[in-house]
Amino acid sequence: CRDLSKTFAGPNRLFKRNRGVTAVDRVSLQVMPGETLAIVGESGSGKSTLGRLMLRLLAASAGDVFYQGESITDASGARLNQLRRELQIIFQDPFASLNPRMTVQQIVGEPLWLHEKLSREARHARVAELLRTVGLPAAWAERYPHEFSGGQRQRIGIARALASQPKLLLGDEPVSALDVSVQAQVVNLLESLKQQFGLTMIIVAHGLAVIRHMSDRVAVMYLGQIVEVATVDEIFDAPLHPYTQALIASAPQMQPGVSRQIPMLQGDLPNPANPPSGCRFHTRCPWATADCRQFEPINQVLSGGRQIACHRWQEINRDRSVITIAPP
Numbered sequence: 448c449r450d451l452s453k454t455f456a457g458p459n460r461l462f463k464r465n466r467g468v469t470a471v472d473r474v475s476l477q478v479m480p481g482e483t484l485a486i487v488g489e490s491g492s493g494k495s496t497l498g499r500l501m502l503r504l505l506a507a508s509a510g511d512v513f514y515q516g517e518s519i520t521d522a523s524g525a526r527l528n529q530l531r532r533e534l535q536i537i538f539q540d541p542f543a544s545l546n547p548r549m550t551v552q553q554i555v556g557e558p559l560w561l562h563e564k565l566s567r568e569a570r571h572a573r574v575a576e577l578l579r580t581v582g583l584p585a586a587w588a589e590r591y592p593h594e595f596s597g598g599q600r601q602r603i604g605i606a607r608a609l610a611s612q613p614k615l616l617l618g619d620e621p622v623s624a625l626d627v628s629v630q631a632q633v634v635n636l637l638e639s640l641k642q643q644f645g646l647t648m649i650i651v652a653h654g655l656a657v658i659r660h661m662s663d664r665v666a667v668m669y670l671g672q673i674v675e676v677a678t679v680d681e682i683f684d685a686p687l688h689p690y691t692q693a694l695i696a697s698a699p700q701m702q703p704g705v706s707r708q709i710p711m712l713q714g715d716l717p718n719p720a721n722p723p724s725g726c727r728f729h730t731r732c733p734w735a736t737a738d739c740r741q742f743e744p745i746n747q748v749l750s751g752g753r754q755i756a757c758h759r760w761q762e763i764n765r766d767r768s769v770i771t772i773a774p775p
């Protein structure tokens with residue numbers, strides 16, 4: 448996507464001072480075929496909205512979305528229907544995303560009927576196959592969502608997404624509503640499906656622990672803007688942006704033995720309807736200067752495609768000893 452923005456109107460459009468909320472603000476981002484891109488940020492950062500804009504589930508207020516080189520910003524009709532099949536989403540809440548009055552057969556079989564007009568027998572065979580693919584017994588197809596656990600329901604949601612043979616799968620916090628014990632199973636399932644079907648994935652997450660093991664690159668969002676894009680190793684081992692550094696530092700014990708002498712993230716996310724001037728992170732950044740409060744940093748593209756939006760990133764990272772390895 449290029450310079451992609453989305454503004455949601457405020458509750459009362461007649462109110463002159465109510466300019467609405469710009470949930471996504473001039474974002475440019477690429478997902479490569481076969482890659483898993485994580486979009487990380489606190490709740491309210493606009494990460495789910497960005498994911499939906501990229502899949503054309505939401506229409507952008509400004510900017511463009513491209514798919515395999517083609518602009519799909521204004522795709523409609525048959526082309527949009529085709530995109531709906533190729534670009535699929537898995538929702539955060541498996542409890543809310545499945546119709547309680549439909550059987551698994553109906554839920555997973557719906558796209559097969561809508562898009563492929565498969566016969567009843569063919570649909571049953573495909574649903575059975577899809578259930579086995581996500582690790583559920585085919586015989587459970589006649590059951591209803593309430594008969595399943597959270598992890599099983601998420602598997603049903605994944606089977607439904609796979610039914611239309613997608614090329615790209617967006618997981619919007621796909622495991623954050625699940626018990627910790629079940630999270631790893633679903634993460635492993637997504638990993639193996641990615642290999643099996645050659646999928647490209649976008650994973651939206653607020654926590655870093657989940658994405659460490661399942662993403663190739665990470666885009667860090669803050670108040671509607673991308674502040675850093677880098678490979679997963681760069682993000683975890685040598686984050687450049689003060690916000691990314693704070694996120695890594697405040698993540699619970701991901702690497703035992705490594706202590707990081709970086710100030711933890713302080714304060715709450717400012718109101719997205721009224722974001723701070725200049726660099727939006729300045730109200731929480733330990734490095735903020737008068738310039739940061741006044742001027743918005745541009746998004747710099749470094750060698751290797753890494754992106755960073757901070758006035759002082761070179762200065763801040765000159766002394767990499769800010770990340771220290773504790774003695775054993």
Ligand code: SF4
Pocket residue numbers: 688689690726727728729730732733734735736739744756757758759760
């Ligand atoms: Fe901090 Fe300034 Fe960089 Fe923003 S531009 S992250 S306030 S140092």
Ligand code: MG
Pocket residue numbers: 494495
């Ligand atoms: Mg969200």
